[in-house]
Amino acid sequence: MSTDTINKEILRGGQFLVKETKCEDIFTLEDLTEEHKMMRDSTKEFVDRELWAHWEKFEHKDYAYTEECMRKAGELGLLSIAVPQAYGGMGMGFVSTMLVCDYISGATGSFSTAFGAHTGIGTMPITLYGTEEQKQKYVPKLASGEWFGAYCLTEPGAGSDANSGKTKAVLSDDGKHYSITGQKMWISNAGFCNLFIVFARIGDDKNITGFIVENNPKNGITLGDEEKKLGIHSSSTRQVFFNETKVPVENMLSERGNGFKIAMNALNIGRIKLAAACLDAQRRIIGEAVNYANERIQFKTPIITFGAIKSKIAEMATACYASESASYRAAKNIEDRISLREAAGNSHQEAELKGVEEYAIECSILKVAVSELVQFVSDEGIQIFGGMGFSADAPMEKAWRDARISRIYEGTNEINRMLSVGMLVKKAMKGHVDLLGPATAVGEELMGIPSFDTPDFSELFAEEKDLVARLKKVFLMVAGSAVQKFGPELEQHQQLMMAASDILIQAYMVESTILRTEKNAKRFGEEAQAAQIAMSKLYLYNATDIVVKKGKEAIVSFAEGDEQRMMLMGLKRFTKYTNNPNVVALRTQIADKVAADNGYTFD
Template sequence: METTDKDILRGGQFLVKETNCNDVFTPEDFSEEQKMMKDAVKEFNDREIIPNKPRFEAKDYAFTEACMKKAGELGFLGVAVPEAYGGLEMGFVSTMLVCDYISSGTGSFSTAFGAHTGIGTLPITLYGTEEQKQKYIPKLATGEWFGSYCLTEPGAGSDANSGKTTATISDDGKSYKINGQKMWISNAGFCHLMIVFARIENDKNITGFIVEYDKENPNGITLGEEEHKLGIRASSTRQVFFNDTVVPVENMLSERGNGFKIAMNALNVGRIKLAAACLDSQRRITTTAVQYATERKQFNTPIADFGAIKVKLAEMATSAYSGESACYRAAKNIEDRIALRIAAGNSHQEAELKGVEEYAIECSILKVAVSEDVQNCADEGIQIFGGMGFSEDTPMEAAWRDARIARIYEGTNEINRMLCVGMLVKKAMKGHVDLLGPATKVQEELMGIPSFETPDYSELFSEEKDMIAKLKKVFLMVAGAAVQKFGPDLEDHQQLLLAASDILIEIYIAESTILRTEKNVKRFGEASQKVQIAMAKLYLYNAVSIVEKNGKESIISFAEGDEQRMLLMGLKRFVKYVNYPDIVDLRKEIAEKVKAENKYCF
């Protein structure tokens, strides 16, 4: 069946429209080609990356470069690149899948891979002229050259557009001279090309440039020493200094002053792919933890048999399953939106740009949720290992250190939290997402008399889906009242935005988990999905608690008197189960399955 525009929800519309489980893509929907690619990436990881972890931890940057070259030879660097420029031109889901499974061996390698294939290559693919693409993309797609991305400066981190690096046109108008300093530049030690952002004269916005780098002829470029970092130790990270670096005018990327837009759109793609890059780490950490827990005995009993450890294993497995459900749901939405635009006559560049931009809210949601889940997973992994978890001789401490950066790069989680709510409000103002209508209905519901009828929850997930609908009402109630109160000044109330974003995040991840599980129950049968059902219910239960806490904080922060009482009563009504799930039993069921399989097995 052909996909029509009506079938695909626009970005952010998940909040106000119900999604049918048959309309979501899940990892169980992978094509044969995608399964083959997944197996090839896992095989590469098991052969080249994981056995050599000590070399990565010893900061062997030459070895990172050599592994990147092998990844290029196997086609992994060109998965997202059009065939016309030497790539495989696979869909967005396949590019996510490669990011997912290549990232489990070590955060060092996945950072090098992500920086090159994402922010090092993508800006040229999406914004380059035909000549620029023909000249550079084939080299980047095959691993002949490696790319890096020079945006951050000592005084310009989250405020990327405030950079001080300058680009000055030459007297003959044929070149620019770039002067300035960039920091935290991944792949700087072995790159051949840099995407550099600089300001021309007193332009409001920065401009992007493609800058070649040759160690033998550095053209005014000098590199700082390798940074000594908490984690991702084999990822080459250096400062880059530009001193009258000459760049031909034809190497300007897109138009003058378009750099900030390039940077933001590159980050949208980077955010969802970073979420994917945290997934297999969670699976492997969970597997390593359960294998240790079944072997380690205390009081003559494997620690995996203790309830306190079962809680950890169940929550670790659940967060991995949920993050995976949400990531591939969004990835397929993006892929379908790109296909629609191409069918409508858009170029590959325009279609991909607009396709990803449409789901910028979901990209930010996923970046925050999954980066925090992988850190929690590694933290619990250390705890299960006990004292051994703190030792460099076991894999957990490196996993924990590598995970820590994920909450910082591609925009800090604080920035992304505020972005996802801010973007949603802007979409509503443009008429792309109708928030006003549903928010008004929630307001009317609060003023009306609640129904005292007991709903019929006889069907699987009927209460859970009703609960998701009620959580959406919480967001609409809180955000609607906050927008009414603060209007355009809402962005000044950062604590309120952070709380609202946590509600939004939990809604998206919980709904994605339930929809995936419901779809698989329909096609594989309930018996085969018993533990997945338990994980969907467990995730939702945890989500409801988070929504309740953040909803209460928000309401108390901006409402008082009768309004506050009414909103708090509404919150209480919207987070109340009719039939509370037995969380202890659910966790036990999930943990027993993981223990029996001796690995993450979903």
């Protein structure tokens, strides 16, 4: 563990809302080590050679090519980044894992889905919950690509309500094996996997149990046909049927009834990795769109010079920059928390589980925000291409279709919105995050007389950081009043929770963006970061608009009379700019930089 990790204050999950973070204490893509850069560059080389150059194969449902590329990824060690060295892996840190998930995702959603299903939910449950014997037996094969894994949780009647599955596991009379019977659906990698992580219920247990099941058709396992899907065409997705499939008792994963916990923790890891898997897709879409706009001539002029196109390019680049900023901030927080736990004597398994669990709120925030931003970027990419964007002969329409699934899997965005607020409230009740004190202070501020002093905004981002702090106050005002009014019944008010979540999401995303730029402006100079400064200001402008809309929506849903008027006045006060930015000038500045570079170069 580095001295930097020991010396800096590492906020607990959710504390970003109530504690100030210094720009020096966050990690950015500009902080990558030489080892990180080598891993990134080797991943990009593989993607360019094997995936991007053959993107049509993935659109034509060439499942065999997906499997072939997975084996090549295994040979290069890309499947083993997060696997401890003791089990044939590279044992690299969480940031390295994020980097590979990030850059391997750019070419095709089909491959990134296969990759994520195998390295994440197909392998990590054994690494983190398996016995030593299970890990020695299975993980080296999975890390090398000799075997591939799949994850069997979802059932026809159990999607978001994962613990309601009907698949049964019955212990044999001699106590040597379980017989599993049931139906699983939407199983990624089912067509070529060697091993399933299967969740089933034993007797009338309240919670499901996890099992490691080898894929043997002679053992009561049959597959449905490949699903016909909107996107990710070459990701093998099938139903899996188990008919008295015998599983040795030693293949139970963790303890009886622990399956729901395994599933939820696997989803925490999956959510932040899904955010990473939406990053390079954005970069490549922007690159393709800018290249096209530079070359496309209309009215005797390249369309990149038109203000309407510049607006789109700028917003796309800003979305990608914010996505990167927040994703790598959280990734390094998780890595540092894992390191601290290992230094305190925790096993690797326990340290990683607790390290990721600590930032489950941020994982849900990122899953929602980045999956929606990649959809926005791909949609604007189609628009810039015009009619060609709608054609399957150009890469834009497949990028849009592949992006769509990211808002559904690893828990729908609606579920994750409610989770982020719900988990934060629970953390507050446990005393892990002090929401009561700051929320009370915001309430007192609303009752007081506002200050009319002119603040000193001479330093870079002084005004913007002041506004970010006030956006956080909007969340504290809304959530504090809602909790006080509804108590434990808050979870029943889903639309209110989703509106509050959007405020929380924007606070985290915009703070991460500004802190990244502030850190880099201090070390590289403001002139070198001119476009990044513009993107940070543009994202804040957009985020503030969202907070105004969602704040009003939340307030009028539960407050009435004087309370409502006071809160709406507070909303106006907390979201007010002292000096409104020239948004058109910001967009023009960003777009001109991206156009000159002929693509996104901020990573």
